Amino acid sequence: MGTVAGEERAERLVEAITRRVQDVPLLPSVVSRLLEVVGREDHSINDVVRLIENDLSLTTRVLKVANCAAFGRGQTITSLSRATLHLGEKMVIGIAIGSCSPQLFQRPLEGYGSAAGELWDHSLRTALATREVVRYAHHEVSSDLAFTAGLLHDVGKALISEFLEGQTGALVQSCREGHSGDFLAAEQMLLGTDHAEIGYALARRWSLPDPLCAALRDHHRPDLALDFRELVFGVHLGDLAAMLGGSGTGADTLAYKVETGYEEYLRLDKDDLDRILLIVQDEFRRTKASIFSELEAGR
Amino acid sequence: MSVIYVGVGEFAISNRPGEVVKTLGLGSCVAVIAQTPDARLVGLLHVALPESGINRRLAEERPGMFADTGIPQLLQEMRKRGWNSGPLQIKLAGGATIMDPNNTFNIGKRNLLAIRKVLWAFRLGAIAEDVGESISRTVWVNVGSGQVIVSSPGRGEWEL
Numbered sequence: 434m435g436t437v438a439g440e441e442r443a444e445r446l447v448e449a450i451t452r453r454v455q456d457v458p459l460l461p462s463v464v465s466r467l468l469e470v471v472g473r474e475d476h477s478i479n480d481v482v483r484l485i486e487n488d489l490s491l492t493t494r495v496l497k498v499a500n501c502a503a504f505g506r507g508q509t510i511t512s513l514s515r516a517t518l519h520l521g522e523k524m525v526i527g528i529a530i531g532s533c534s535p536q537l538f539q540r541p542l543e544g545y546g547s548a549a550g551e552l553w554d555h556s557l558r559t560a561l562a563t564r565e566v567v568r569y570a571h572h573e574v575s576s577d578l579a580f581t582a583g584l585l586h587d588v589g590k591a592l593i594s595e596f597l598e599g600q601t602g603a604l605v606q607s608c609r610e611g612h613s614g615d616f617l618a619a620e621q622m623l624l625g626t627d628h629a630e631i632g633y634a635l636a637r638r639w640s641l642p643d644p645l646c647a648a649l650r651d652h653h654r655p656d657l658a659l660d661f662r663e664l665v666f667g668v669h670l671g672d673l674a675a676m677l678g679g680s681g682t683g684a685d686t687l688a689y690k691v692e693t694g695y696e697e698y699l700r701l702d703k704d705d706l707d708r709i710l711l712i713v714q715d716e717f718r719r720t721k722a723s724i725f726s727e728l729e730a731g732r
Numbered sequence: 733m734s735v736i737y738v739g740v741g742e743f744a745i746s747n748r749p750g751e752v753v754k755t756l757g758l759g760s761c762v763a764v765i766a767q768t769p770d771a772r773l774v775g776l777l778h779v780a781l782p783e784s785g786i787n788r789r790l791a792e793e794r795p796g797m798f799a800d801t802g803i804p805q806l807l808q809e810m811r812k813r814g815w816n817s818g819p820l821q822i823k824l825a826g827g828a829t830i831m832d833p834n835n836t837f838n839i840g841k842r843n844l845l846a847i848r849k850v851l852w853a854f855r856l857g858a859i860a861e862d863v864g865e866s867i868s869r870t871v872w873v874n875v876g877s878g879q880v881i882v883s884s885p886g887r888g889e890w891e892l
Contacts, residue, residue, distance in 0.1 A: 684886030
């Protein structure tokens with residue numbers, strides 16, 4: 434049972450972490466409107482193009498990536514609509530989020546023992562895996578929404594990491610010895626909150642659409658999601674697939690459980706999962722080598 | 733000290749004393765390390781999946797992705813580099829698992845079973861393993877000393 438002093442300390446920690454959420458800049462309006470559009474099932478690629486063409490910086494980046502070595506086809510693409518069609522809506526969203534939030538996604542996560550860039554790599558792999566996983570959902574889930582949810586699912590780690598510094602070994606030990614159910618529970622025991630709750634608080638601050646908020650909050654406990662369960666289970670399994678494929682964020686990699694209720698929402702067997710891992714591996718190599726090195730160079 | 737990095741589905745062989753052969757971030761993937769008893773010839777293969785039947789085209793392009801095509805290729809290349817089919821010391825690292833009663837996500841376990849089966853067909857078996865558990869591993873081997881080191885975030889490093 435916790436002591437009064439312990440409870441006060443936990444409250445102070447939660448307050449301090451919540452203040453960090455308030456310090457995070459709001460998303461540029463073009464990105465937040467882009468995410469809002471993607472969250473609507475009836476949107477078209479023209480809606481995306483119309484939003485981007487009002488932002489010169491994002492338009493330039495999309496054209497630059499569409500013309501870079503790995504995505505170009507030996508012909509110059511000068512129109513935004515052709516570039517968006519060429520890259521696909523998901524890649525455009527990835528460019529928008531990646532280019533506006535480097536301070537969140539590219540920083541090292543010291544508290545997790547994770548180097549700079551690993552959070553972005555893991556997020557991108559999870560996005561690709563989630564997009565593939567939801568193809569097996571009993572009810573249709575937008576692949577664009579799945580990709581975006583996977584890309585954002587762990588953003589809370591960027592805010593919570595510093596509060597875990599110096600405790601990484603103890604957290605790993607706690608998981609290993611079974612004192613906490615998984616790494617999320619270990620975060621809760623130490624801080625009184627966890628990266629999923631903080632990610633959800635940030636999603637609310639950014640006014641993200643409800644399905645994305647649900648995915649950020651419940652991706653480790655999809656059975657607790659009140660709605661959008663196909664999507665939330667998809668992110669849950671996409672996250673695990675990314676970790677099994679070798680991409681995590683340091684000490685918490687693989688320190689989570691499979692929520693076995695997934696069969697009620699998605700049907701995939703071991704051969705399906707093997708195929709998903711191969712697709713993610715292949716697409717990640719292509720994407721990382723092109724889009725994001727291009728973004729880095731342009732920064 | 734030069735380091736050769738081995739990516740997913742790739743392998744590397746070295747006979748340069750002092751060189752390090754290393755692979756990063758093994759989840760359910762498995763590093764198969766093969767070395768001659770004097771550790772002058774070292775091979776490291778990063779296997780991703782058990783069976784090549786799932787994608788024959790990829791298996792032809794990158795046989796190292798799969799246990800059943802990667803191990804024969806590793807051994808064949810080691811022969812070309814001077815291995816005379818004498819004794820080989822095999823070590824395995826990786827094959828992490830996530831508890832899944834449906835068995836779908838137990839890729840690490842399936843990888844290890846497939847690797848042991850293929851090794852057995854060549855009358856080879858691992859003399860040391862650091863496998864299973866729910867952890868990510870990085871592994872490297874020093875050519876010449878034959879020392880194999882495993883590390884994991886939050887757990888430090890240890891010799892295999």
